[in-house]
Amino acid sequence: DTEVTQTPKHLVMGMTNKKSLKCEQHMGHRAMYWYKQKAKKPPELMFVYSYEKLSINESVPSRFSPECPNSSLLNLHLHALQPEDSALYLCASSRPGEPQHFGDGTRLSIL
Amino acid sequence: AQSVTQPDIHITVSEGASLELRCNYSYGATPYLFWYVQSPGQGLQLLLKYFSGDTLVQGIKGFEAEFKRSQSSFNLRKPSVHWSDAAEYFCAVVALGAGNNRKLIWGxxxxxxxNP
Structure with missing residues (x-):
């Protein structure tokens, strides 16, 4: 297996900015995930895509907008974020019933 | 409801000493269990998994874990710790959610x- 690649590694943005996080995998996994992780805490599930369709939205505020353009790509569009949204955002992918493979995350800071 | 408990928030061991990290789960059916490790500034790496079969599971980096149904436990062990093992360790169980979706429940x- 290869890896899950996330870009950018670090992102600083103001509360009025619009930015996007990108995640890419070439392992043929058809489930892709977005997590938010605060320091010293476990990841919190945000969204799950299964076969490019949104299957789980964990009541995430609308200022976070996921997109799955194809089976290898997953984006997270950000707009009008709040300081409490500063965190590590992790992407993961998996085959059905198999463990999730995680990227190294994007460290997001909101000014 | 499904849950995972890791009783020890912080553990310090000397290099070369043995290690056991505890994990207890609450789940009605046969659980799918995982241990992940996260080094500072990194994502989560899968150490090992238990789906079924042999209750002693071997993982990467010299780690192993034992599934004990009677104790609802899945403790992680390593016979001799290296300085590079310093990290955050998460135990997780797969649970069925709404719409038959599976998601991870984390400790x-x-x-x-x-310590050197």
Whole structure:
């Protein structure tokens, strides 16, 4: 297996900015995930895509907008974020019933 | 409801000493169990998994874990710790959610420090 690649590694943005996080995998996994992780805490599930369709939205505020353009790509569009949204955002992918493979995350800071 | 408990928030061991990290789960059916490790500034790496079969599971980096149904436990062990093992360790169980979706239920993690 290869890896899950996330870009950018670090992102600083103001509360009025619009930015996007990108995640890419070439392992043929058809489930892709977005997590938010605060320091010293476990990841919190945000969204799950299964076969490019949104299957789980964990009541995430609308200022976070996921997109799955194809089976290898997953984006997270950000707009009008709040300081409490500063965190590590992790992407993961998996085959059905198999463990999730995680990227190294994007460290997001909101000014 | 499904849950995972890691009783130890922080553990410190000396390099070369043995290690055991505890994990207890609450789940009605046969659980799918995982241990992940997270080094500072990194994502989560799968150490090992238990789906079924042999209750002693071997993982990467010299780690192993034993599934004990009677104790609802899945403790992680390593016979001799290396300084590079200092990290955050998470135990997780797969649970069925709404719409037959599966998601991971995480423990709060155990932070491991290794003294030289």
């Amino acid at each position: 709060l993690g155990t932070s491991l420090a290794v």
